[in-house]
Structures are given as structure tokens and as C-alpha cells.
Amino acid sequence: MARKLLLEHINVPGIHTLDVYRQKGGYRAVEKALKTLSPDEVVEEVKKSGLRGRGGAGFPTGMKWSFLAKPEGVARYLVCNADESEPGTFKDRYLMTHIPHALIEGMIVASFALGANTSYIYVRGEMMPQIRILERAIAEAKNAGFLGKNILGSGYDLELYVQPGGGAYICGEETALLESLEGKRGNPRIKPPFPAIAGLYGCPTVVNNVESIAAVVPIINDGGDEYAKVGIGRSTGTKLISASGNLVRPGVYEIELGLPVEEFIYSDEYCGGIANGKRLKATVAGGSSVPVLPANLTLKLANGEPRLMSYESLSEGGFATGTMMGSGGFIAFDEDQCIVRNTWNFARFYHHESCGQCSPCREGTGWMEKVLHRLEYGHGKMSDIDLLVDVSKKIEGNTICPLGDAAAWPVASAIRHFRDEFEWHVKEPVKSLDTNYGLANYAEPIAKAEVTTGN
Amino acid sequence: MSDKVKVTIDGITVEVEPGTSILNAARQIGGDIVPPAMCYYSKLEGSGGKCRTCIVKVSKGSEKDPRPMPKLVASCRTTVMDGMEVQNITSPEVIEARSGVVEMLLINHPLDCPVCDQAGECDLQNLGYEHGLQKTRYEFERRTFERIDIGDKIQLHMNRCILCYRCVFTADQITNKRVHGILNRGDHSEISTYIQTAVDNDFSGNVIDVCPVGALTDRTFRFRNRVWFTKPIDAHRDCPTCSGKVTLWYKGEDVLRVTARKDIYGEVEEFICNTCRFDKKKTADWTIEHPTHISDASVIASNHYETLMPLPVIQNNQKLQQANQVELEKTAKF
Amino acid sequence: MLKVEEQQPVEFSAALIEKFDEIISRYPQGKHKSALLPMLHETQAELGWLSTSAMDKVAAHLDILPIEVYEVASFYSMYFLRPQGKYVLEVCRTGPCCLVGAEKIMNHIEQSLGVKEGEVTPDGLFSWRGVECLAACGYGPVLQIGPEYTFYENLDAQKVDELIQDLRKK
Numbered sequence: 001m002a003r004k005l006l007l008e009h010i011n012v013p014g015i016h017t018l019d020v021y022r023q024k025g026g027y028r029a030v031e032k033a034l035k036t037l038s039p040d041e042v043v044e045e046v047k048k049s050g051l052r053g054r055g056g057a058g059f060p061t062g063m064k065w066s067f068l069a070k071p072e073g074v075a076r077y078l079v080c081n082a083d084e085s086e087p088g089t090f091k092d093r094y095l096m097t098h099i100p101h102a103l104i105e106g107m108i109v110a111s112f113a114l115g116a117n118t119s120y121i122y123v124r125g126e127m128m129p130q131i132r133i134l135e136r137a138i139a140e141a142k143n144a145g146f147l148g149k150n151i152l153g154s155g156y157d158l159e160l161y162v163q164p165g166g167g168a169y170i171c172g173e174e175t176a177l178l179e180s181l182e183g184k185r186g187n188p189r190i191k192p193p194f195p196a197i198a199g200l201y202g203c204p205t206v207v208n209n210v211e212s213i214a215a216v217v218p219i220i221n222d223g224g225d226e227y228a229k230v231g232i233g234r235s236t237g238t239k240l241i242s243a244s245g246n247l248v249r250p251g252v253y254e255i256e257l258g259l260p261v262e263e264f265i266y267s268d269e270y271c272g273g274i275a276n277g278k279r280l281k282a283t284v285a286g287g288s289s290v291p292v293l294p295a296n297l298t299l300k301l302a303n304g305e306p307r308l309m310s311y312e313s314l315s316e317g318g319f320a321t322g323t324m325m326g327s328g329g330f331i332a333f334d335e336d337q338c339i340v341r342n343t344w345n346f347a348r349f350y351h352h353e354s355c356g357q358c359s360p361c362r363e364g365t366g367w368m369e370k371v372l373h374r375l376e377y378g379h380g381k382m383s384d385i386d387l388l389v390d391v392s393k394k395i396e397g398n399t400i401c402p403l404g405d406a407a408a409w410p411v412a413s414a415i416r417h418f419r420d421e422f423e424w425h426v427k428e429p430v431k432s433l434d435t436n437y438g439l440a441n442y443a444e445p446i447a448k449a450e451v452t453t454g455n
Numbered sequence: 456m457s458d459k460v461k462v463t464i465d466g467i468t469v470e471v472e473p474g475t476s477i478l479n480a481a482r483q484i485g486g487d488i489v490p491p492a493m494c495y496y497s498k499l500e501g502s503g504g505k506c507r508t509c510i511v512k513v514s515k516g517s518e519k520d521p522r523p524m525p526k527l528v529a530s531c532r533t534t535v536m537d538g539m540e541v542q543n544i545t546s547p548e549v550i551e552a553r554s555g556v557v558e559m560l561l562i563n564h565p566l567d568c569p570v571c572d573q574a575g576e577c578d579l580q581n582l583g584y585e586h587g588l589q590k591t592r593y594e595f596e597r598r599t600f601e602r603i604d605i606g607d608k609i610q611l612h613m614n615r616c617i618l619c620y621r622c623v624f625t626a627d628q629i630t631n632k633r634v635h636g637i638l639n640r641g642d643h644s645e646i647s648t649y650i651q652t653a654v655d656n657d658f659s660g661n662v663i664d665v666c667p668v669g670a671l672t673d674r675t676f677r678f679r680n681r682v683w684f685t686k687p688i689d690a691h692r693d694c695p696t697c698s699g700k701v702t703l704w705y706k707g708e709d710v711l712r713v714t715a716r717k718d719i720y721g722e723v724e725e726f727i728c729n730t731c732r733f734d735k736k737k738t739a740d741w742t743i744e745h746p747t748h749i750s751d752a753s754v755i756a757s758n759h760y761e762t763l764m765p766l767p768v769i770q771n772n773q774k775l776q777q778a779n780q781v782e783l784e785k786t787a788k789f
Numbered sequence: 790m791l792k793v794e795e796q797q798p799v800e801f802s803a804a805l806i807e808k809f810d811e812i813i814s815r816y817p818q819g820k821h822k823s824a825l826l827p828m829l830h831e832t833q834a835e836l837g838w839l840s841t842s843a844m845d846k847v848a849a850h851l852d853i854l855p856i857e858v859y860e861v862a863s864f865y866s867m868y869f870l871r872p873q874g875k876y877v878l879e880v881c882r883t884g885p886c887c888l889v890g891a892e893k894i895m896n897h898i899e900q901s902l903g904v905k906e907g908e909v910t911p912d913g914l915f916s917w918r919g920v921e922c923l924a925a926c927g928y929g930p931v932l933q934i935g936p937e938y939t940f941y942e943n944l945d946a947q948k949v950d951e952l953i954q955d956l957r958k959k
């Protein structure tokens with residue numbers, strides 16, 4: 001069994017209560033940090049751990065913390081991003097449901113490190129059950145003296161609140177989240193200034209994903225260096241992967257970064273293979289925003305070496321043959337799934353979720369959805385395929401926030417790798433309504449001749 | 456002068472105050488290299504960054520950190536750094552991306568310029584011309600809304616709105632109570648009051664002037680008319696509420712409407728009150744100054760709306776000429 | 790502009806007002822507008838939807854302009870600006886759930902309830918709609934029912950039928 005740093009005690013009955021959580025060693029990190037470390041030393045441990053943000057962008061957490069501005073007499077804030085809305089991602093819900101104190105403990109340590117005296121956990125509004133769980137856990141922690149004034153006699157004060165969202169994927173973007181937390185529409189802000197300088201209420205703010213914050217607990221308990229020993233290269237530690245789609249055992253898995261993708265999909269310790277004895281056609285490895293890959297490029301790099309679950313290996317080959325770690329939302333498609341339909345579905349999602357502030361995303365996402373709808377329902381034209389590529393290019397990179405890119409990539413990558421399936425939809429408008437293109441050559445081993453060096 | 460920063464835009468260097476945006480630095484240089492701005496409005500705090508028409512390429516970040524910026528940036532919301540080098544119309548990448556943005560702005564915009572009150576003084580129309588976008592690749596039904604009157608003075612024609620947020624900022628910053636705003640999200644967003652209320656207070660009429668397109672128009676504009684048939688004259692009056700400095704739009708002897716005076720970038724010089732705008736429609740109400748100077752780039756000046764001639768900017772600028780080759784050839788044949 | 794139905798005046802319960810004040814206390818002085826989203830959730834939980842009068846009252850309580858509330862309420866997908874059924878079945882319709890049959894579940898609900906997406910059954914008990922990813926992709930198909938957003942996972946037609954029956958009996 002691989003090492004578990006976050007989910008080690010997940011199956012212990014009652015682990016969601018403070019008592020059981022403490023029996024299993026919980027709140028040691030708070031005691032260690034507040035009693036024996038200075039805030040800067042906590043930041044230093046997190047830097048040493050090499051932890052990278054688990055919310056999608058993969059930015060080193062310790063570095064982010066050290067950028068926080070610290071002007072005299074101005075409050076600083078830590079805001080936890082629990083908006084989890086990226087299709088394919090459901091690890092934060094899992095963590096908050098089953099082991100809420102891991103997040104709260106992490107929040108206390110991180111708030112201490114950043115010098116925040118009020119911190120918020122912004123949870124998407126649909127997760128009302130998780131909001132209740134967190135509120136209960138916070139009350140427990142407060143009762144036990146881990147929150148409030150003068151925590152553990154250290155002189156450090158912290159209040160922690162849960163804030164519900166209102167239903168908007170865009171509020172996962174950190175500046176949209178801050179707008180929303182201020183009671184406004186979730187329009188991403190124009191950067192700079194970055195939240196580290198002017199975030200919540202114009203004060204210096206750090207926004208971190210649930211999993212990033214929970215990971216601070218083992219980092220403080222065992223030390224940053226120990227944490228950095230887990231994983232591979234610059235992908236240190238463990239990562240929660242949300243596995244969904246046509247798998248024998250979908251669910252949330254904690255993996256050591258560097259696990260071969262093949263092992264993750266097929267071994268009995270993890271997903272147990274493709275459901276119903278079917279074959280794998282494609283995957284989206286890091287949540288709907290990252291490029292889709294055909295089965296062959298999922299399992300192997302273009303040079304035939306095995307692809308690993310790590311930031312570097314997943315993005316190996318750039319967008320030509322690679323994808324991204326993203327938020328770790330691993331979606332598997334079996335041979336009977338239609339890439340055109342799924343691409344349309346995702347395009348509809350981004351169209352629905354665009355905040356509408358900037359023109360390329362507001363107008364372009366709707367345009368792409370309409371063209372994809374037409375292709376899926378048998379009214380497409382050959383020229384639509386290139387039109388989609390062109391529209392996606394006009395959105396990508398030209399918007400206020402990365403949602404524009406996130407909408408463009410799935411479309412562009414689907415056409416890059418599955419163009420023949422799109423063409424088939426145009427050529428066989430009737431047949432494509434009730435049959436699928438199937439596996440085609442998407443699982444075939446990568447031909448050696450295709451291997452190019454240095455693109 | 457040592458605290459000024461030096462920035463080079465399309466090869467022309469200018470020294471500006473620290474904190475100046477690229478767009479404003481370009482405006483200090485003036486001429487063809489000024490990026491078009493559909494949402495930024497220098498008099499409105501927080502405006503800009505949304506329409507993306509003003510995007511430019513930063514080919515050198517600064518003297519200290521010469522790396523280029525990885526993406527095109529909105530010039531209206533990007534601050535210049537000392538030694539920065541920017542490309543606007545000299546970058547084919549910028550021209551292409553900008554025409555992409557303009558295309559996006561037009562896909563849901565009605566093709567009714569011939570009947571729009573704003574025709575001839577519409578920033579979007581100008582931009583469409585400059586980028587040679589005549590034929591649309593968008594084959595779906597356009598978004599439509601009903602035309603509504605918000606009060607007896609202002610009409611909202613939401614179909615034409617490009618969601619620049621200028622009118623919202625204006626209501627927030629110039630009037631004492633905002634009753635309209637942006638409802639819904641994504642491409643369902645609309646300017647609205649939600650419930651039937653009149654936008655009505657001393658300065659509410661300014662939303663008409665800041666609107667870059669024909670979405671907010673003056674209901675008291677008598678005998679609606681093509682602006683190029685009207686003659687603008689600067690005038691003033693002693694007004695207890697505002698500066699009283701306006702432009703009167705004449706047809707023959709009649710004042711058809713009153714607007715604030717606008718600078719060459721289409722921004723008002725000073726906001727005016729509703730009394731001046733809506734209630735003073737007689738020559739006798741005003742002290743006449745002189746005919747309004749109209750910028751060369753305006754459709755009114757070049758009158759190409761009628762002749763389908765492209766803007767002078769395009770004719771004189773090689774890069775723009777290339778970018779608009781197809782259009783120019785068409786015109787030449789014509 | 791939304792065509793808003795008749796504006797019925799609304800009353801907020803004492804408990805709701807008390808809840809409002811507790812929510813407002815979570816934010817620094819002067820930043821009470823932050824309370825808007827949670828307050829709208831509480832209001833909707835009490836009244837079932839957000840009428841203009843309800844939103845105006847929320848605005849008054851926070852001392853902000855009514856348009857600021859309309860702007861926010863219309864931005865987020867969880868707030869109902871129209872009356873709904875007593876139970877709103879919200880089915881995830883995004884990619885991963887569709888891979889495991891979400892579309893079939895939606896068709897089944899449409900047939901069982903006999904109303905289209907967004908409509909209310911004649912008895913006023915139910916409405917349903919497709920919503921975007923609910924972050925439960927590994928347990929799909931899923932649906933949720935407000936105001937506590939109770940979750941129903943790994944759905945099939947039979948489970949949906951049982952759920953609807955249970956709710957009818959309640």
C-alpha cells in the first residue's frame with residue numbers, strides 16, 4: 001500500500017468528530033506550530049515540502065505564502081477555496097465530508113503562518129451538507145480551545161467562518177471568489193493587483209484549495225523535508241485524485257505522485273480497470289479544463305515511455321501530445337463514448353458558467369456550443385471543425401481570467417486528437433445519432449515513427 | 456523629470472507619469488497607434504479591461520525585466536514600466552486578435568446600423584470598418600431583447616449593448632442612486648432595472664453619452680435623424696447644476712438634441728445635467744460658441760458610412776492596409 | 790428586463806431576522822455586504838424563492854440598493870427568481886455524470902413527473918432541472934434537493950421512483 005498522508009484514517013468510525021480525530025493524532029500540527037514554531041518557520045517548512053497548489057494551477061504554496069504583503073496595521077486574510085466545481089473533481093467534498101477537522105487544523109496552522117486573525121472557508125452553496133459538517137466541526141474546535149482568543153495560550157487569535165457560494169463555477173477563480181465573498185457578482189478581477197497585495201476587502205489575502213491546506217498538517221507534523229521525499233521530482237507528496245467515468249471503482253484516491261497512469265486505471269488498489277469489460281478510449285486527466293487525450297497517449301508518452309501521474313509527466317509533450325494535472329479530476333471514457341457529444345457537453349458547461357464580463361469568452365463560448373450542438377445532432381459541416389479551432393484560438397489568451405482558456409482547450413484538444421470522429425459526424429449525420437464512432441485507432445500503441453524530438 | 460518613465464509604442468517613445476496605463480501613454484502620443492477602447496472611460500473609476508479591443512503586445516516588459524509578456528494585454532488596464540516596449544498596429548498578432556474580438560462583439564449585435572440612432576457615431580461601427588468585418592461567420596439566431604423605456608427620457612435597446620459596464624459605473628459614480636445594473640450572467644447578461652422603474656435623477660442622462668453603441672439613447676431626440684445630417688455646435692448656458700457646456704445638434708434651425716462635449720476619443724469632457732440635456736431645446740436657451748470640431752476618425756467627418764469607403768487610417772497605414780486587404784480590394788472594385 | 794409577477798408583500802420570521810444578524814457578525818465592521826449570499830440562501834429556504842419584495846427587504850436590512858441584490862441574485866444559479874415546486878429535483882447534467890447515464894435519469898424524471906424542465910407539477914409539489922457538475926462525479930448519476938441540498942447518488946430509474954414516492958407521502 002502506498003503512503004497516505006491525508007486519508008490515512010478515513011475509515012476510522014467517527015473520524016469526523018473532534019474526539020476520534022484527536023485520538024488519531026489530530027491537532028498535533030496546531031500544537032507544534034503555535035507552541036514551537038514562528039509563523040516564518042511554518043512558511044519555511046511549507047516551502048521545503050515543495051507542495052504545489054492542488055486547486056488547479058499547481059503554484060508552489062510556500063512561495064505564494066511568502067509573497068503575501070505585510071503592511072503595518074492592515075488585516076491579512078486566508079481564504080480557503082472550497083468552491084469545487086470543475087467537472088470531474090470531487091475530492092474536496094470527500095475530504096470535508098469525512099474528515100473535516102483535517103481542513104480546520106490546516107486552516108489554523110496556515111492562518112497562523114500568514115498572520116490572519118479571521119479566515120473564511122468559501123464552500124460552494126450546493127454543498128450545504130458539508131457546510132453544516134464544517135460548522136459543527138468549527139464549533140467543536142472552538143470548544144476545545146483551538147479557535148478563538150489566545151489559542152493554546154500562544155497569544156494568537158483566530159476566528160474561522162464558513163461562507164456559502166451561490167452556484168457559479170467561476171467563483172472557483174480566486175478573484176471571483178473574493179468578489180463573491182464580498183457579496184457581489186462573481187466577476188473575476190483584472191490583475192494586477194494580485195490578492196497577495198489587495199485581496200479580500202482590499203487587504204493582502206492568500207487563497208488556497210482545500211487539499212493544499214489540509215496537506216499543511218502532515219507537512220508540519222513530519223517536517224517539510226519528509227513530505228518532499230514522497231512523490232517524484234518537483235511533484236512532491238500525495239495527491240487526491242477524483243476518478244469518474246466508466247471505471248470499475250470510481251471514487252477518490254490518495255496517490256503518491258509519480259504513480260504510473262496505467263497502474264492507477266487498472267490496478268485493484270485503485271480504479272480496477274474499465275467498467276463492464278470494455279476498453280479505454282480516452283481520458284481527461286485533470287478536470288474538464290485540461291486537454292483530452294486518447295487512450296494511447298494517456299498511458300504512454302509520445303516516446304513510448306509510461307506516463308506517470310505527476311505534474312511534469314502529465315504535461316510532457318505540451319499540448320501536442322500531453323495534458324495537465326489540473327485539479328486531479330480523472331475522467332475515463334470507454335469505447336462506446338462519443339467524443340463529440342462530450343465536447344459539446346463541456347462547451348455547454350463553459351457557456352453556462354462564463355461570467356460574461358469579457359467579450360471573447362462571453363460570446364465565444366456560446367458560439368462554440370452552438371456549432372458543437374449542430375455537429376452532434378447531425379447538422380454539421382466540414383468547415384465547422386476548422387471554425388471551432390479558430391474560435392477557440394480567438395478566446396484563448398485574450399480574456400480576463402483563465403476560464404476562457406479552460407473553455408478553449410477541451411475543444412481544441414478534442415479536434416486535435418479526434419478529428420476523424422468529428423468528420424465522421426459530418427459524413428454520417430444520421431448514423432451518428434444512434435451509433436458511435438467507437439474505439440477506432442485511439443488505443444493503438446503509438447507508432448514509433450510518430451516520435452519526434454523537440455517538437 | 457527623472458521620475459517619469461519611458462515607454463515606446465509602435466516605435467514612438469514617450470515619457471509619462473509612473474502609473475500611467477499603456478492606453479493613456481498611447482493617447483499622449485496620439486494618432487493611429489492609439490488602441491481602440493470600447494469599455495475603458497478615463498472619467499470612470501474601475502472601467503476597462505472587459506471588451507478586450509485595446510489589447511496590445513508587450514514585447515519588452517521593462518528595462519529591469521526585459522522579458523516580453525506572455526499574452527496580449529489590455530492596454531487600458533496595464534501600467535507602463537520604464538523601458539517598456541509595446542506593439543499595437545505594428546503587430547500582426549495584435550491586429551488579428553483584435554479583429555477576433557471585434558468579430559465576437561458583432562456576432563450577437565443586430566445588423567441594423569441603417570436604422571440605429573447611433574449610426575455614424577458608433578464606436579463599434581467604426582471598429583467593424585477598421586477591421587474589415589463585413590460578413591459574419593455566425594449562423595445562429597442573434598440574442599434579442601425587447602426595446603424598453605427606462606423612464607420618459609431614456610430608451611434601452613439591449614440588443615445593441617456590448618456590456619461595457621460604462622453606464623453602470625456612471626450611475627454609481629455620477630448619480631446619487633443607481634437603479635439599473637447588470638443582471639444574469641454570461642451571454643444572458645443584460646442591462647436592466649429588473650423591475651419597471653425610471654432611471655431618473657439629475658445626472659442620469661449621462662449614461663446616453665457614455666454608451667459606445669446605440670443601446671442607450673435619448674428619447675427626447677426630436678425627429679430622429681442620421682447624425683451626419685445634423686450639425687453640431689458648441690454652446691453653453693449658466694447652469695446651477697452642471698458646467699452647462701454642451702454640444703447642440705442642429706438640423707436647420709432646430710435643436711434636435713443636446714449632448715455633453717466629447718473629446719477625440721469619444722469621451723465627454725464634462726458630464727452635464729438632465730435639465731441641460733432634455734429640457735433646453737431652444738437656441739434662445741444657449742449662448743452659441745462655434746461649430747464643434749469633429750475628429751478625423753469619426754464616421755461623421757469622413758462620411759464613409761454612405762460611400763462605403765474605409766477610414767483614412769486604413770488608407771494611410773500599411774499594416775492596416777494589409778490587414779484589410781480584402782475589404783480594400785472590394786472597395787476599389789466598387 | 791424580467792417580467793416580474795405581482796409583488797406580494799412578504800414577512801420575514803423573527804428567526805430569520807435573528808439569523809441575518811448572526812451572519813452579519815461574521816464580517817468586519819462595514820463589510821456587511823458579505824452577508825448577502827448567505828442571507829439570500831436563508832430567505833429562499835424560508836420562502837421557497839426570492840420575490841422582488843423579499844429581495845428589497847434583504848437590501849433594506851443590509852442598507853444597500855435593491856439593484857445590488859437583483860444583480861447578485863440573478864448571477865448565481867441557486868437562487869430562484871420564480872416560484873418553484875416544493876421539491877426541486879436538481880440533476881447533474883455535466884459530462885462525467887452523462888457517461889454513466891444522467892440523461893436517462895432526466896428523461897425518466899420528466900416522464901414520471903409529467904412536466905418539462907423548469908415547470909411545476911399541478912399539485913405544486915415538484916419541479917426539476919438539470920444543473921451543472923455537483924462535484925460528485927464518481928457517484929453519478931446524482932441529484933440534490935434544497936433547501937438543505939440533500940444528496941442522492943448512484944441513481945437509477947427505480948431509486949428515482951422511490952424517492953418521488955417518499956416525497957409525495959411526506
Ligand SMILES: Cc1cc2nc3c(=O)[nH]c(=O)nc-3n(C[C@H](O)[C@H](O)[C@H](O)COP(=O)(O)O)c2cc1C
Binds near residue numbers: 213406
Ligand atoms: C475558472 C476557474 C475555476 C477554478 N475553480 C477552482 C476550484 O473550484 N477550487 C480551487 O481550489 N481552485 C479553483 N481554481 C483555481 C484558483 O483560481 C486558485 O488558483 C486556487 O484556488 C489556488 O489555490 P492553490 O494554490 O491551493 O491551488 C479555479 C480557477 C479558474 C480559472
Ligand code: SF4
Binds near residue numbers: 404
Ligand atoms: S474569461 Fe470568461 S469567466 Fe473569465 S472574466 Fe472573462 S467572461 Fe468572465
Ligand code: SF4
Binds near residue numbers: 618
Ligand atoms: S448599455 Fe451601453 S453603456 Fe451600458 S453596458 Fe451596454 S453598451 Fe455599455
Ligand code: FES
Binds near residue numbers: 493509
Ligand atoms: S478598452 Fe481596454 S479592455 Fe475595453
